[in-house]
Amino acid sequence: METIRIKDEYIRLGQxxxxxxxxxxxxxxxxxxxxxxxxxxxxxxxQRGKKLHDKDVVTYEGESFQVETCL
Structure with missing residues (x-):
């Protein structure tokens, strides 16, 4: 599973x-x-604007990634 790192408290699903x-x-x-x-x-x-926070896991077409917050 991949990880995407964000610098804010959340990221929207579409982003x-x-x-x-x-x-x-x-x-x-x-x-x-x-x-x-x-x-x-x-x-x-x-909802495209769904807020994703630290540790949320997103799956699309058999691929998954986890959100990691780096505050």
Whole structure:
């Protein structure tokens, strides 16, 4: 599982998918999230603006990453 490190308290789901390289743009992120293809901590998430915090795990197309906060 990959880790993405953030310097803030949270990152929004759409931004995290782009940062992890799983989608190419915000529009792509919006589409895959609205289609119910993204899971956060094992639950399907439909909100692109969902705030992800330290230790949250995101899964999309069989690939997963964990958010790590470096404050």
């Amino acid at each position: 995290a998918l782009k940062l992890a390289g799983l989608v190419g743009s915000g529009v792509d992120a919006k589409m895959v999230i609205q289609d119910g293809l993204v899971k956060v901590n094992g639950e399907t998430e439909y």
